[in-house]
Amino acid sequence: MARVDLGPMNGISSATVTSITAELLSQGLISERPPETSRSGGRGRPKTLIQLNPEAACVICVKVSINEIQIVVGDFTGQIRHSTLHSLTTLPLTLEELCATLEEKIEAIRADVVGTYHHLAGICLAVQGVVSPNNG
Known part of the structure; x- marks a missing residue:
């Protein structure tokens, strides 16, 4: 415009x-x-x-579902620029194992896109299912 x-x-x-x-x-x-x-x-x-400016900033969005993790990167204009889907058997994972896996996957994506965007505006996490506010 x-x-x-x-x-x-x-x-x-x-x-x-x-x-x-x-x-x-x-x-x-x-x-x-x-x-x-x-x-x-x-x-x-x-x-x-x-x-x-699409390169001004990005967000990393993580969706945890039963047996999979999807990670997408959106640019400043709202366009999805990167998407990965990881299969993962979620039922036997402990909280620590799930957190470590998420950290590893997010860090790999962050390292991959860090030179493309001027600023990482945030990381969003969506979890499928009911989450208890008392015990997670």
């Missing part, structure tokens, strides 16, 4: 849009796209489009 379109869409001045986008650009959260070269009858300079 072009900066010039952001102000009216959000009810803010163009100066405010310029200030905010300058800060976001300096932080690497957004990036400018090259101007579109083909314009149909437009006058003046082509609009400079801005977009979220």
Whole structure:
């Protein structure tokens, strides 16, 4: 989207849009796209489009199900960039063994994507089934 379109869409001045986008650009959260070269009858300079920077941050999401662990990495735009599925016999695992396995799998993914993204925003964990708040 072009900066010039952001102000009216959000009810803010163009100066405010310029200030905010300058800060976001300096932080690497957004990036400018090259101007579109083909314009149909437009006058003046082509609009400079801005977009979220997919490499600005990522999240690692872990889903623990019966006999499997799925790990996905999502980028700053919300796109899934990496996905792995690990088979694992979960019933006989102790809490310590499950935690060690999760740590190992998460660390392997983190080490794999660390150079691609500027920031690891978080790690989410989803567990299938009923979880007791008293004893886990």
